Amino acid sequence: MQRYQRGDAAAFESLYRRHRDPVFRYLLRGCSNRERASELFQEVWMSVVKSAAAWEPRAKFTTWLYRLAHNRLVDEYRLARLPTDPIDDELPVAAPEHEQPEAAASGAQRLRRVLVAVQGLPSEQREAFLLKEEGGMSLEEIGTATGVGRETVKSRLRYALAKLRQELSDVL
Amino acid sequence: MSSDRKMPDDRELEDFLAGRHPVGKAYREASEHETAPPELDAAILTAAREAVRTPRARRPRWFQPVAVAATLALSLGVLLNIWRDPETREQMAPAESSDLDRMKTEVLEERVPSAVVEAKKEAGPVPPEPTADAGASVVTQSAPAQEVEAEIERRSDAVAARRESKSLQRDEPRKAKEGAAMNSADAVLSAGAAAPKAQAPAPAPGKPEPSPPKASQSAPAASAGSSSGFAPEPPAAAPPPPPAPITAPSPGAQRAAPLGAAAGRTFDDRVEQQAPRQEKAPRDESKDAKRARDFAAPSMSGGSGARSGVASEEDGTATGALAPRAPSVTSPVAPAAKSSQPEAEADSDRFAPAPPEDWIRRIRELRDGGDITAAWRLLESFRARYPDYVLPKDLRELQPP
Numbered sequence: 001m002q003r004y005q006r007g008d009a010a011a012f013e014s015l016y017r018r019h020r021d022p023v024f025r026y027l028l029r030g031c032s033n034r035e036r037a038s039e040l041f042q043e044v045w046m047s048v049v050k051s052a053a054a055w056e057p058r059a060k061f062t063t064w065l066y067r068l069a070h071n072r073l074v075d076e077y078r079l080a081r082l083p084t085d086p087i088d089d090e091l092p093v094a095a096p097e098h099e100q101p102e103a104a105a106s107g108a109q110r111l112r113r114v115l116v117a118v119q120g121l122p123s124e125q126r127e128a129f130l131l132k133e134e135g136g137m138s139l140e141e142i143g144t145a146t147g148v149g150r151e152t153v154k155s156r157l158r159y160a161l162a163k164l165r166q167e168l169s170d171v172l
Numbered sequence: 173m174s175s176d177r178k179m180p181d182d183r184e185l186e187d188f189l190a191g192r193h194p195v196g197k198a199y200r201e202a203s204e205h206e207t208a209p210p211e212l213d214a215a216i217l218t219a220a221r222e223a224v225r226t227p228r229a230r231r232p233r234w235f236q237p238v239a240v241a242a243t244l245a246l247s248l249g250v251l252l253n254i255w256r257d258p259e260t261r262e263q264m265a266p267a268e269s270s271d272l273d274r275m276k277t278e279v280l281e282e283r284v285p286s287a288v289v290e291a292k293k294e295a296g297p298v299p300p301e302p303t304a305d306a307g308a309s310v311v312t313q314s315a316p317a318q319e320v321e322a323e324i325e326r327r328s329d330a331v332a333a334r335r336e337s338k339s340l341q342r343d344e345p346r347k348a349k350e351g352a353a354m355n356s357a358d359a360v361l362s363a364g365a366a367a368p369k370a371q372a373p374a375p376a377p378g379k380p381e382p383s384p385p386k387a388s389q390s391a392p393a394a395s396a397g398s399s400s401g402f403a404p405e406p407p408a409a410a411p412p413p414p415p416a417p418i419t420a421p422s423p424g425a426q427r428a429a430p431l432g433a434a435a436g437r438t439f440d441d442r443v444e445q446q447a448p449r450q451e452k453a454p455r456d457e458s459k460d461a462k463r464a465r466d467f468a469a470p471s472m473s474g475g476s477g478a479r480s481g482v483a484s485e486e487d488g489t490a491t492g493a494l495a496p497r498a499p500s501v502t503s504p505v506a507p508a509a510k511s512s513q514p515e516a517e518a519d520s521d522r523f524a525p526a527p528p529e530d531w532i533r534r535i536r537e538l539r540d541g542g543d544i545t546a547a548w549r550l551l552e553s554f555r556a557r558y559p560d561y562v563l564p565k566d567l568r569e570l571q572p573p
Contacts (some may be wrong), residue, residue: 001457004220004224007224008224009217009220009221009224012217012220012224013217013220015221016213016216016217020207020213021206021207021208022208022280023208024207024208024209025203028206038208038209038212041208041209041212041526042212042215042216045212045216045220046216046219049216049219049220049223050223052223104377109204110198110202111198112202113200114201115197115199115202115203116200118199118380127376129199131186132189132196133196133199138189139189149342154185157185157188158181158184158185161181161184161185161188161193161195162181162184164195165184165194165195169199171198172194172195172198
């Protein structure tokens, strides 16, 4: 990013190639609409271009990039009035529901169930999960990107993993 | 804590963070084929290249803090300047713009009942439900408009005089300091120049005279001091002035007392600036004649005359205008209204300060004569009077006794 600030356009292309697909998947899981995810994806990278001059190496570029993406998603939630209320972490995780046990044998169906299960997570838990999986971020970085503390991130990840494990216990 | 003692959730989380969790593996396997639309790549990369080609003119980093600091310093300086100068502060104070309207309303209200009664008498039967507007219209018809205008003018003059009086009262502490310093200086100066006057007790420096009679007593000494050193002397046998006719502690007299003689110059300037209607005394008279006349005038009370004369001129308007209806305004300043205007002019002339060279000469004389204490006192007074004057080297080395 510093090289791009100094005028090296190739450095930006390198950054873009590295983070393009993970960011897109993060946005796609967040809004579950490919077209809308494409628009958000373009907005995020345009923000990176515009804000590049003011960027300072206080944190990793990845953290900054996903924070931009996170803010876009939050705006999207507000516009779509999607539920963004904080999760009551004290509630017990729901019991697994195997609606179609016979379909689990199929590979495509298995992968689809994984994605659907991730999509079905509460937004905060899903974000924490995706930031780890797509961005490869640590607990602290996830907290920085989403504006919460490290312990909150841990809690969200625990509940997300528990729920996914129970949802996908028959296919894992 | 060892890994064996950890809760199952903690172990699961550690596996997930390390990339070993089956859910993570399954997710990566399921999502690896989802990629960003390639049609967006060109648009984003082109925008990035263009942004690099046309770098925006960036202000230097020091620009903003320096601008903020400069703005703050400038504002602070202006504020301090305004706060130090009481006259400017007074001008900056919200003007009582509604004074004139209020006075007009008062005059109209005072005149409405009589006018209405007169109108009733003339009309005979009472008109049904007379309103305030009706009364006002009657006033405009029956009461002479000129009379109302004159009344309003008189009241506005009174209010102006009151404001002037307040501003002078605010200046009093500063003037008192200057007056005390100059009284002391004049006394020391006069001590060397005129032997008979040197025996007159000079007022202690820094102690303004608290009451009008004391002011009138100390005034001759001060006036003698100022005249003996740098101007022709008044007659030596001049009788001491009688007690001032001001018996009530009027604001004008209270102001005049601590001011003393030497503060008359500053106040004289103020008088010339703030009382343009005041006619100046004829200048063709010699100073000797003026001083002789001042000392002979029984109503004059030394340095206080300058102030009381002006105060009387200003407050006299208030007395004449508001005496019948607002006695509280006129009572504190009424006695001072009897002093005459030319006397104030002459008095302020008499207390005109000496040039610095005369001070220096006199200080040297005192020092060379061995009166170090007097020389030091006079030097202190000189420093107070001319703080920016660069002293000669020999006087700078003068040590306190």
